[in-house]
Each structure stands twice: as C-alpha cells, then as structure tokens.
Amino acid sequence: MTATVYVPRDSTALALGADAVARALAAEAERRGISLGIVRNGSRGLFWLEPLVEVATPSGRLAFGPVSVDDVPGLFEADFLRHGAHRLCLGPTEQIPYLQRQERLTFARVGRIDPLSLDDYLAHDGYRGLSQALDWSGARIVAEVTESGLRGRGGAAFPTGIKWQTVQNVRANRKYVVCNADEGDSGTFSDRMIMEGDPFMLIEGMTIAAIAVGATEGYVYVRSEYPHAYSTLQQAISLAEARGYLGDDILGSGRGFHLTARKAGGAYICGEETALLESLEGKRGIVRAKPPLPAVHGLFGQPTIVNNVVSLASVPLIVERGAAFYRDYGSGRSRGSLAFQLAGNVKYGGLVEKAFGLTLRELLYEYGGGTASGRPIRAVQVGGPLGAYLGEAQFDTPLDYEAFAAIGAMLGHGGIVVFDDSVDMARQARFAMEFCAIESCGKCTPCRIGSTRGVEVIDRIAEGTDRPAQTALLRDLCDVMLAGSLCAMGGMTPYPVLSALDRFPEDFGPRDPL
Amino acid sequence: MTTPRPSSADGIATAIAAHRQMPGALLPILHAIQDQLGHVPPEAVPLIATALNLSRAEVHGVIRFYHHFRQQPGGDHTVRICRAEACQARGADALIAHAKRALACDFHDTTADGTVTLEPVFCLGHCACGPALMVDEEPHVQVTPARFDALTQRLRSGK
Ligand SMILES: Cc1cc2nc3c(=O)[nH]c(=O)nc-3n(C[C@H](O)[C@H](O)[C@H](O)COP(=O)(O)O)c2cc1C
Numbered sequence A: 001m002t003a004t005v006y007v008p009r010d011s012t013a014l015a016l017g018a019d020a021v022a023r024a025l026a027a028e029a030e031r032r033g034i035s036l037g038i039v040r041n042g043s044r045g046l047f048w049l050e051p052l053v054e055v056a057t058p059s060g061r062l063a064f065g066p067v068s069v070d071d072v073p074g075l076f077e078a079d080f081l082r083h084g085a086h087r088l089c090l091g092p093t094e095q096i097p098y099l100q101r102q103e104r105l106t107f108a109r110v111g112r113i114d115p116l117s118l119d120d121y122l123a124h125d126g127y128r129g130l131s132q133a134l135d136w137s138g139a140r141i142v143a144e145v146t147e148s149g150l151r152g153r154g155g156a157a158f159p160t161g162i163k164w165q166t167v168q169n170v171r172a173n174r175k176y177v178v179c180n181a182d183e184g185d186s187g188t189f190s191d192r193m194i195m196e197g198d199p200f201m202l203i204e205g206m207t208i209a210a211i212a213v214g215a216t217e218g219y220v221y222v223r224s225e226y227p228h229a230y231s232t233l234q235q236a237i238s239l240a241e242a243r244g245y246l247g248d249d250i251l252g253s254g255r256g257f258h259l260t261a262r263k264a265g266g267a268y269i270c271g272e273e274t275a276l277l278e279s280l281e282g283k284r285g286i287v288r289a290k291p292p293l294p295a296v297h298g299l300f301g302q303p304t305i306v307n308n309v310v311s312l313a314s315v316p317l318i319v320e321r322g323a324a325f326y327r328d329y330g331s332g333r334s335r336g337s338l339a340f341q342l343a344g345n346v347k348y349g350g351l352v353e354k355a356f357g358l359t360l361r362e363l364l365y366e367y368g369g370g371t372a373s374g375r376p377i378r379a380v381q382v383g384g385p386l387g388a389y390l391g392e393a394q395f396d397t398p399l400d401y402e403a404f405a406a407i408g409a410m411l412g413h414g415g416i417v418v419f420d421d422s423v424d425m426a427r428q429a430r431f432a433m434e435f436c437a438i439e440s441c442g443k444c445t446p447c448r449i450g451s452t453r454g455v456e457v458i459d460r461i462a463e464g465t466d467r468p469a470q471t472a473l474l475r476d477l478c479d480v481m482l483a484g485s486l487c488a489m490g491g492m493t494p495y496p497v498l499s500a501l502d503r504f505p506e507d508f509g510p511r512d513p514l
Numbered sequence B: 001m002t003t004p005r006p007s008s009a010d011g012i013a014t015a016i017a018a019h020r021q022m023p024g025a026l027l028p029i030l031h032a033i034q035d036q037l038g039h040v041p042p043e044a045v046p047l048i049a050t051a052l053n054l055s056r057a058e059v060h061g062v063i064r065f066y067h068h069f070r071q072q073p074g075g076d077h078t079v080r081i082c083r084a085e086a087c088q089a090r091g092a093d094a095l096i097a098h099a100k101r102a103l104a105c106d107f108h109d110t111t112a113d114g115t116v117t118l119e120p121v122f123c124l125g126h127c128a129c130g131p132a133l134m135v136d137e138e139p140h141v142q143v144t145p146a147r148f149d150a151l152t153q154r155l156r157s158g159k
C-alpha cells in the first residue's frame, strides 16, 4: 500500500524549506522500503507551521509542522504515516482552531488539492460553476454575480456584477477579460496563494466572466516578483487547454476563450487598472484618465473586464451555489467573505478567510496572537501602502468596507500589517511619501513632486527644524495631493501620512502644537 | 552556478522572433532578452524598435520605466531584498543596512567580485515571514544578518 503525504509547493513554504523536506521524506521512505506518494499542494496559509506536512488517513488528513529536514527520520521512527504520535503532530488539519474557525469559501480547496492536477480539481467540485454557466444566458450569469453582492477585492470594492453589466452592454467585435494579478500591496499574498494553490479556480472564474460578456481573449497580468505563481499558472493554462477547458470550443459549447499569462515589470503603479492595460499593450504604465472606463474602452481600445484574482476566483462558487449562498455571509453592504492576510510583526501570520463583520481586534489577537516579538501592538496598517495606520482606539472597528471608510481607512485587498511598539511612525509616514515618489507614474505634479517634497518636510520635522510650520506644510501638501491626483497613488498616499501624524503625534516631536 | 550565456546578438534575435507577433509584444520581448542575457543591452533597442515599428525613444522609455529591467550587466546573481512595510515591521531596515555593509555595495550596485547585484523590491508576497529576499528566483524568509552572510558566502564561493 502506498502512503500519501502532502508537502506544499507554495513559495513561502519553499522559502521555509519545503523542497528539502519533500526530498528528505522521499529518501527516508526509500531507505525504509516504504512506498510513499508525495503530493505538492498549495499552502493552508498557516505560515508559522510551514513546512506543514500532512498525512492522508482514512479519517482525513493529519498535520505535522513545522517540519525540518532533521525531523524526518524521527517522524518515520514514530511511524507518523500510521498513527502520528510525534511532538510535531497537530492533529487533524481541519481541526486546527485557526483553520476550523474560518469560513473558507474561495479558499476551500487551497492547500487540499494538487494545484496542477485537473482531475483533483474536478474531484473537488472544480468546473461545476462553468458547467452551470454554460447552461445560462450571459444576462443570467451577470445577474447572479450582481445579486451575490460581490465587490472587487483588488482595492476599490466596486460591485463586480455592475462592471460586467457594462461590458456586456457594449457591442464590440472583440472583448477582453483581464485579471489583475499584480498584487503590489505589502502585507498581501492571497492572489499568490490562489495562483500557486488553486490556479484552475482562477481560470474557471475568468472563463465564466468571458462567457457572460462575450469575451474571447483573456490575460493574467502577474507581477514579476512572483516567478512561482507565474509558472504554476502557465502550466495550469496549458493543462486546461489540453483538456478543452480553454481554447476555441470550450467543452463543446461552441464558445471560445483564449487565456495568456503575462509577466509584469516590477512597477507598483501597474496594479492600477488603466496603467496595467497600458503595460499589457507594451507601453509605460502611465495611468489613463477615466472616463472612458476600461469596461467601455479597455485593452487595445476594446471593452474589458479588469478584476482582481480573488474577485474572479470567487465567481465559480457563486455560480455553482447561487447568489444567495454567498450573500448570506457578511455584514451590511459587504457581502461574502474576505481573505484577510495577517502580516508583519504577528505571531500567527497567515491567511484568514472570514465573512465580513468580525472586528480588527479579533483578527489581531484571536487569530494573530499578538506580535511575533511579544511586545504590544502599537500600529496596524490595513489595505496596503495607501491604507491608513490605525491604533488601539480603532481596533474594535468591524471589518467591513463601510465601517472602515467611516474611520478614514480602507480594507482594500485585506492585507493587515502589524507593528509593535518599537515602530517610529514618522519614519512610516516618510516611507509612504518615499514610496509614492519612487512609484508615481509621473503624470500629475502633486503626486510626482509633492511626494518628494513630503519626504523633505518629514525629514525637517524629524530634525526638529521649525516643527509647527513644517507640520502645517505637510498638511497642506497632503491636501494638494488629495485634491490634485488622477489616481489613488497620489490621492491616497496622504492617508498613511496623515493617520500617522494624527494618531501618533508623539513620534513627530514632543508636545508640539500641531 | 552560472550557465554560459548565449551570444547577445543571437539572444536578442531569438527573443524578438519568438514574440513579435504577440499583441503588446514589448514586455514579453524584454523579459525574454533579460532572462537570457541578464540585462537588456543597448544594441537590443534599435532591433526591437524596428521589429515593433516603434521609435527607439519609446523602447528606451519602456525599459527605463520598469524597475525589473536593467540596461547594464548585473552580477552572476541578483539579490532582491524586500523594503516594504510588512518586512519593515520585522527588521528589514536593519537587514538592508547589514547587507549593504557586508557586500560593500549599495542598491542597484554589484559587488566588486561581480557575483552579487543588490536590488530593493517592494513585496515578494511572504509577508507573514519577513524579512524576505529573493536570490534570482529562489525565495528566502526570516532572513537574519547571519543567514544573509551564509547565503551570500555560498553565492560568492560558488563562482
Ligand atoms: C496605485 C494602485 C495600485 C493598485 N494595485 C492593485 C493590485 O496590485 N491588484 C489589484 O487587484 N488591484 C489594484 N488596484 C486596483 C485596480 O485599479 C482596480 O480597481 C482593480 O484591479 C479592479 O478589480 P476588482 O474590482 O476585482 O477589485 C490598484 C489601484 C491603484 C490606484
């Protein structure tokens, strides 16, 4: 009998030594004459436990972790393939509280299946959404997505169904579906985990989008910093083509959809959808003025759906289970679930998919377990480099789009970066300005020049040179950037800067009349 | 270990021929050239411009816009250290200061022995396990100064 173990191929797991562990397991099994099958799955997203090795048992999977190469002989010694009495044993994977308490809707398969086995995908409900969609009219698909309440998970939280409706309404010979896999926000890795852990789900979601609006071509724009995700996705696309899930005639339906993965060039601004389209066209990533919307005049001037990885990956489930199933999760106008990502100085960092509505505090302490350094949490940045810094006073805010907007913050792509009390918030404010100066596309003066001025002004505040006047100058500068920027790069950089200044004034000089 | 690189003229011609028919072919061509040659040499610019019917200035502008592409040869290996917030929260700034000291070079520079080019990067997606870096395409996390030294020793002695 062959025993089966799972060792993730997720790139964070690789960085923690998963390949070496897989090799050691294979070698040790061979030495002991044990027939062992090793499946390279995605990650469950419990990164402090990676490399997390799972053993298939008749009653489900048993988890061991974090496993190092040195642990391997001991695991065999303890006969971990059969009863698992070993100090690294975490019990049944699905009963690890961090995982058990989640609502894994979009991430249901990630970490469970072999990401490059189409058969495994099919055996775990894969492509059910597409079969359903092929029986429906485009209008019905769009209506279902609209009714589910799904809003864009890339940052702006725009209703996905409404965007699709616009593309559907426009008549054109050619339409595109573009997936934004630029995942530039620090503190985020959910797109990466999908591409590395369940790429067929993304392909299926894009195919459903294409069928809904009559698009025939698609692109996934993957950041160049993600070579593993890019290669896994490319292989998955080839496998899907070979089995008729992509190509001229999808599953004999007479509908065609061609999908290509494209590598980005390491520019944050290319995550902005119009800069992304410019980049796909082979140009510099300069932001376009809107209107016209990409939905009307998008890639190569044609109507184009641009959606984030998680938005598109949520679609197969919505189509399969129905809008109501998805909409029943969540709170207020934030429906369904969000894949939160606990990052930075956090004890239990990883992916936490939950229905909207729990509080930031629950996430930080009940899941995150506080900081990794053991010091108090002082500041948290939610929603990427353009997101506001929050302090203890904001921790009871429920995680939903409107509640965050009400405190001048945003959930964005769901990344949560934790800092302990050693953080210098003036330095973080300076970084926000510096980042904007480096990554600005250069089109608007307030963003391009204002951010450089911002760095200088914060430096002067830190030196203690004429603090009150410099602080007033910083606020003026932020006002100009807020009002005079074409996109959120220049328009939202003031959020981390001003939130740091307002909530942590003590870091900008002692007892200053601000 | 570095594999011998193809001659630059061949590399450029192959990359152009393989991708020029694609819509929006410029980035795929630049990636193919850099993947083969380690950088995009100046002689590639007029060839790409002619093939894609663009001006040299346009091609040059695109190469310069994207942080990923470089026009000068780099070292045998590229070490990209994350400078973004999640890694900052776990000591990236100290790691970066150490790296520059240990390699005696700044960002965008190459060590004197030509083995390592040091680059900053904004996020590698390992944000729960920082500080993170990537050696060519190999990810590393929880990188302490000691681990950084061990890693770069390995690269530099592998020459
Ligand atoms: C500076 C900037 C960077 C952005 N980066 C990303 C990104 O990396 N990934 C993403 O999905 N959306 C990003 N966005 C949002 C996109 O412009 C766009 O709203 C999104 O791709 C739409 O997809 P969604 O509706 O599914 O979220 C960014 C926006 C701005 C202004």
Ligand code: SF4
Binding pocket: A269, A287, A439, A440, A441, A442, A443, A444, A445, A447, A448, A485, A486, A487, A488, A489, A490, A491
């Ligand atoms: S705000 Fe900045 S990044 Fe956005 S369009 Fe203007 S210059 Fe470009």
